[in-house]
Amino acid sequence: MTTTVERPRSSGPQLGAVGWMRWGWRTLTSMRTALILLLLLALASIPGSVFPQRGTDAARVNDYLQANPTLGPWLDRLGMFDVFASAWFAAIYLLLCISLVGCIIPRTADFIRTYRKPPPPAPSRLSRMPAYTTVNDVATDSALLDDAEAYLRDNRWRVRRDGDAISAEKGYLHEVGNLLFHLCFIFLLLAVGVGGLFGWSARVIVVEGKGFTGSLTQFDSFRKGRLVNPDQIAPFSVVLQDFSATFQESGQQAGSPRQFEARALVSERPGKPVTEQEFQVNSPLVLPGVKVFLTGHGYAPEIKVTRPDGTVIFDDAVVFLPRDGNLTSTGVVKVPDVEPGFALQGLFLPTASIDPVQGPISTFPAAQDPQLFLGAFTGDVKIGGSVYQLDTTDLDLIGNQALRPGQSWELPDGTSVEFVGFRDFANLSLAHDPGRWLALIASVLVIVGVSMSLLLHRRRVWIRLSPQGDTVAEVAGLSRSGGGRVHDDVREIATMLSKRES
Amino acid sequence: MAQLSNAAVYASMLVYALALFGFAASLAARRVPLASKNAVLVGSAGAQDVEAPVADEPGRRSGNIALALSWLATGLLIVGFVLRGLAAERFPLGNMYEFSLGAAIAVALTYLIASTRTDLRWLGVWVIGAVLLTLGVAVTLLYTESAQLVPALKSWWLVIHVSAAAISGGAFTLSAGLIGAYLVRQRAEDRGRADSGLASRLPSADRLDLLSYRTIAFVFPVWTFAVIAGAIWAENAWGRYWGWDPKETWAFITWVIYAGYLHARSTAGWKGRKAAIIGLVGFVSFLINYFGVNFFATGLHSYAGV
Numbered sequence: 001m002t003t004t005v006e007r008p009r010s011s012g013p014q015l016g017a018v019g020w021m022r023w024g025w026r027t028l029t030s031m032r033t034a035l036i037l038l039l040l041l042a043l044a045s046i047p048g049s050v051f052p053q054r055g056t057d058a059a060r061v062n063d064y065l066q067a068n069p070t071l072g073p074w075l076d077r078l079g080m081f082d083v084f085a086s087a088w089f090a091a092i093y094l095l096l097c098i099s100l101v102g103c104i105i106p107r108t109a110d111f112i113r114t115y116r117k118p119p120p121p122a123p124s125r126l127s128r129m130p131a132y133t134t135v136n137d138v139a140t141d142s143a144l145l146d147d148a149e150a151y152l153r154d155n156r157w158r159v160r161r162d163g164d165a166i167s168a169e170k171g172y173l174h175e176v177g178n179l180l181f182h183l184c185f186i187f188l189l190l191a192v193g194v195g196g197l198f199g200w201s202a203r204v205i206v207v208e209g210k211g212f213t214g215s216l217t218q219f220d221s222f223r224k225g226r227l228v229n230p231d232q233i234a235p236f237s238v239v240l241q242d243f244s245a246t247f248q249e250s251g252q253q254a255g256s257p258r259q260f261e262a263r264a265l266v267s268e269r270p271g272k273p274v275t276e277q278e279f280q281v282n283s284p285l286v287l288p289g290v291k292v293f294l295t296g297h298g299y300a301p302e303i304k305v306t307r308p309d310g311t312v313i314f315d316d317a318v319v320f321l322p323r324d325g326n327l328t329s330t331g332v333v334k335v336p337d338v339e340p341g342f343a344l345q346g347l348f349l350p351t352a353s354i355d356p357v358q359g360p361i362s363t364f365p366a367a368q369d370p371q372l373f374l375g376a377f378t379g380d381v382k383i384g385g386s387v388y389q390l391d392t393t394d395l396d397l398i399g400n401q402a403l404r405p406g407q408s409w410e411l412p413d414g415t416s417v418e419f420v421g422f423r424d425f426a427n428l429s430l431a432h433d434p435g436r437w438l439a440l441i442a443s444v445l446v447i448v449g450v451s452m453s454l455l456l457h458r459r460r461v462w463i464r465l466s467p468q469g470d471t472v473a474e475v476a477g478l479s480r481s482g483g484g485r486v487h488d489d490v491r492e493i494a495t496m497l498s499k500r501e502s
Numbered sequence: 503m504a505q506l507s508n509a510a511v512y513a514s515m516l517v518y519a520l521a522l523f524g525f526a527a528s529l530a531a532r533r534v535p536l537a538s539k540n541a542v543l544v545g546s547a548g549a550q551d552v553e554a555p556v557a558d559e560p561g562r563r564s565g566n567i568a569l570a571l572s573w574l575a576t577g578l579l580i581v582g583f584v585l586r587g588l589a590a591e592r593f594p595l596g597n598m599y600e601f602s603l604g605a606a607i608a609v610a611l612t613y614l615i616a617s618t619r620t621d622l623r624w625l626g627v628w629v630i631g632a633v634l635l636t637l638g639v640a641v642t643l644l645y646t647e648s649a650q651l652v653p654a655l656k657s658w659w660l661v662i663h664v665s666a667a668a669i670s671g672g673a674f675t676l677s678a679g680l681i682g683a684y685l686v687r688q689r690a691e692d693r694g695r696a697d698s699g700l701a702s703r704l705p706s707a708d709r710l711d712l713l714s715y716r717t718i719a720f721v722f723p724v725w726t727f728a729v730i731a732g733a734i735w736a737e738n739a740w741g742r743y744w745g746w747d748p749k750e751t752w753a754f755i756t757w758v759i760y761a762g763y764l765h766a767r768s769t770a771g772w773k774g775r776k777a778a779i780i781g782l783v784g785f786v787s788f789l790i791n792y793f794g795v796n797f798f799a800t801g802l803h804s805y806a807g808v
């Protein structure tokens with residue numbers, strides 16, 4: 001290779017390492033980069049709404065992977081099912097944050113510097129300014145400038161006067177708002193980070209009459225931030241006393257839920273008094289360090305299984321998971337530790353009806369005609385796996401029966417299955433997010449800042465006694481933040497000057 | 503009561519359709535004198551806004567009739583909206599149908615109030631067209647019987663959140679019309695053909711640019727507020743203020759794109775056309791959030807009766 005020919009565009013000597021870093025920093029913190037990063041952030045969020053996400057709906061991700069065996073794993077490798085936790089998404093917003101910090105610091109310093117000094121003197125050619133007008137037929141003496149200065153000061157302009165000209169500036173709050181807004185954006189991200197590291201959430205299903213405490217073993221699912229100690233979850237206890245649901249009875253939206261309400265006995269920690277509290281959807285139960293939300297409900301049929309010799313091998317309320325909006329629900333009973341193993345698979349219908357195509361199905365979510373359809377199995381009942389599903393491969397079906405509350409069913413081997421009754425259960429979700437107050441404060445300041453920034457405008461105006469004639473004064477203005485407000489200012493000042501009594 | 507509400511909505515659609523004809527006729531007859539090209543600049547002291555309508559400008563009469571009809575139609579629509587709320591005994595922003603009525607009112611009112619200050623009759627075709635289209639979609643595809651709310655929607659935060667979103671929807675629509683007009687006019691000015699065709703019936707590109715900026719500068723804080731109010735409500739209902747549900751994701755995307763628009767307007771090389779296009783993309787993203795997400799995605803937000 002020969003020596004490189006100097007490229008026509010390059011300006012001056014080679015950049016050293018420091019030069020490159022400086023160039024990189026300047027590029028990263030430039031407005032153009034910020035803009036491109038913003039657009040990239042928008043673009044990068046789109047797959048998060050197109051593909052199912054593990055964070056919100058892991059089951060649908062699995063369905064998707066099964067339905068798309070070739071494409072799915074590739075998408076997975078690219079992070080398409082965890083967009084908002086993926087490295088590339090993080091890369092974009094971290095760059096944006098750095099850019100933001102690199103932008104705020106010099107701008108703040110700049111702002112403080114300009115605020116300390118009076119506005120700069122009037123430029124020589126006012127007529128070049130975007131807003132410009134002349135006031136004719138006025139006495140152009142210093143009394144005019146005195147009046148103009150008084151007027152400007154009354155209207156909260158910062159004024160500088162030298163010789164035959166006045167410079168004035170206003171709208172610094174635009175800048176303050178802008179800086180506040182950009183800064184609080186960082187605090188907002190910090191708050192999200194705090195929540196992610198120190199927060200946790202859990203889900204529990206509780207049947208009426210039963211309860212749970214703030215410990216991992218009691219939760220059906222649990223997610224925690226990296227810095228949460230799972231042994232130190234809040235030590236509360238909650239017993240669900242009563243749950244009630246009402247539904248729309250008629251019309252197009254018949255069956256839509258109208259009101260869910262739960263009543264619970266609550267103790268903040270062992271030794272503390274037990275109090276009765278009510279909570280609803282949108283109005284959670286608030287305990288120290290944790291909020292308990294009511295997110296759904298269903299039915300738990302009470303089933304009692306008695307052997308011919310009178311031993312009761314099962315007697316409990318079993319959670320049946322809803323399959324549709326009318327709460328057609330399915331569930332199982334497993335009794336592995338008897339010989340031979342015994343199991344029930346069931347369908348609970350709060351308002352039973354037989355559909356010619358779909359078979360037994362519920363037509364209304366409230367219990368107007370509750371029925372329990374059961375299949376009984378014997379054989380090798382496996383424990384493990386989901387408590388809501390029964391693996392029937394090694395089992396023999398020994399009978400099917402529909403039962404109403406209070407009815408019993410005698411199996412061929414003499415075992416009796418009684419549908420004692422049913423209770424409601426509530427889906428509760430628990431959340432602890434120590435970042436939420438910071439997030440709230442930062443968001444409020446984001447709104448305040450962005451409103452200040454967009455609705456107030458920083459602008460300069462100048463007034464000069466024209467050297468060309470005795471009776472002409474020039475008024476000019478420059479907006480430093482868009483919005484066009486300065487044209488009105490110039491017009492108002494000109495009007496004021498022309499109306500002034502001389 | 504619900505029937506009365508429907509009747510009022512249909513009546514308002516009829517009146518809007520008449521207004522649309524009026525605006526179209528007015529636009530067809532109108533021609534803005536070229537002198538107003540630099541209307542943003544200030545004239546001599548005390549001069550009136552150069553854009554002030556010339557008394558005998560063609561199309562003025564039909565434009566004014568159309569404006570009056572629009573006020574009437576909006577009044578009818580508000581009556582329909584209020585009756586709907588009375589019928590269900592709640593704030594009438596509980597499903598997509600009602601949200602569409604609210605957004606249509608917001609578009610129309612924003613436009614009508616703005617046009618008491620400056621002459622915006624040339625924009626009427628777009629605005630009233632958008633209102634009619636929104637209402638048309640609402641009464642055909644989105645109609646839901648008036649009913650009470652599901653428990654998850656019973657919250658004051660919902661009312662606040664959805665009202666702010668409806669107002670934003672109105673202003674976003676307006677801004678898209680202004681940006682579209684800006685692009686048409688800018689192109690014509692660049693080619694020196696601003697005195698013929700559709701472009702000649704529009705204000706100057708500078709003015710259109712300023713008007714669209716002002717609209718977005720107004721709506722951006724409102725939208726920010728709508729998103730945050732939604733987050734507060736979500737925290738109260740589900741225990742997390744942000745969960746990247748599809749509706750939340752698109753609200754975020756919309757917000758970021760409009761932030762991009764605001765930046766682009768003060769970035770050299772992005773001013774003008776490019777910024778305008780970002781503004782239009784923002785509107786498309788709002789529409790995706792509004793329609794697309796409800797129909798195609800499943801998420802916590804998809805229970806609102808379509």
Ligand code: HEM
Pocket residue numbers: 028029030031032034038096099100101102103104178182185450453454480481482722761764765768
């Ligand atoms: C987190 C991403 C960001 C968001 C959401 C955001 C949002 C905004 C918004 C809404 C405005 C409008 C205010 C106005 O027009 O007066 C604005 C203005 C501005 N932003 Fe950002 N910004 C971000 C990042 C940045 C970065 C990284 C920089 C630095 C390079 C930056 C520099 C500016 C400047 C200089 C203005 C003032 C422009 C003007 O006064 O017209 N922003 N920003």
